[in-house]
């Protein structure tokens with residue numbers, strides 16, 4: 001796109017995205033993965049520090065590693081742990097003599113909703129911490145764009161912190177049903193990425209058709225029909241939670257993990273559902289930690305009440321089959 005091939009559908013999509021996310025500007029990449037890689041590597045280098053949530057997506061981990069920055073991981077959603085790393089980072093002098101006296105840049109990277117647990121990051125508190133320590137914050141909204149917040153704007157908007165997060169990332173390939181990834185933020189950030197994000201500069205732009213598809217998806221998401229679809233999605237989620245995650249506070253995603261623990265037991269449980277015409281993938285190591293295998297139930301707006309009733313029946317049968325009165329979800333959750 002820097003040489004030629006920056007076409008009207010790309011610009012229209014970026015303008016719509018910036019308006020949707022209420023940021024000054026937006027940039028579209030060929031995928032969410034490429035967005036993370038290009039952005040983190042453009043913003044930090046080996047003098048800098050990236051602090052990543054333990055359960056961050058592979059694209060964020062790979063990007064942090066490739067950037068050459070020092071990588072520190074904080075326990076999942078653990079603000080005390082994050083703060084202790086921020087304190088360490090603030091006290092750390094840069095090693096390079098020509099940067100003497102300058103503090104390293106510190107970038108906190110996390111997700112709005114986590115893809116394997118379906119839980120949400122404490123965004124307001126994260127914003128408080130990054131302000132306190134002068135760090136930047138990058139949020140990956142892959143699982144919340146289109147389904148949370150006013151008109152599906154996302155979780156940062158739902159928590160009223162959208163304008164305080166430096167880098168908002170997401171994919172066009174999940175709720176939006178197209179493909180590609182995006183970064184939303186200040187005009188300065190986007191201008192910088194246009195010239196420095198290598199996965200943007202040195203890779204073919206999304207095909208115009210997929211940019212146009214994503215634009216149509218954004219329009220749909222913000223329409224009354226989009227609102228109705230979100231309502232029915234959240235109804236499905238609440239109804240599934242009532243039997244497979246009771247007590248779980250309202251989350252921000254349509255992902256409901258059913259913790260099993262043992263890898264083989266998770267595979268057998270998935271097979272059991274499959275035999276009853278329900279597809280729920282088993283997620284095992286290395287996607288999640290050893291011994292924390294689970295079924296990853298994902299609801300969509302197009303599931304029907306009958307689907308939910310059937311799911312409930314099979315879920316109860318599975319509990320009987322597992323032969324214990326404890327529901328699988330009542331086993332210890334990962335910390």
Ligand SMILES: *Cc1c(COP(=O)(O)O)cnc(C)c1O
Pocket residue numbers: 031032033034057059111115140142143170171172173180181
């Ligand atoms: C799917 C996903 C991505 C990658 O997005 P793609 O567009 O598929 O490359 C990044 N982050 C998270 C949290 C994801 O779930």
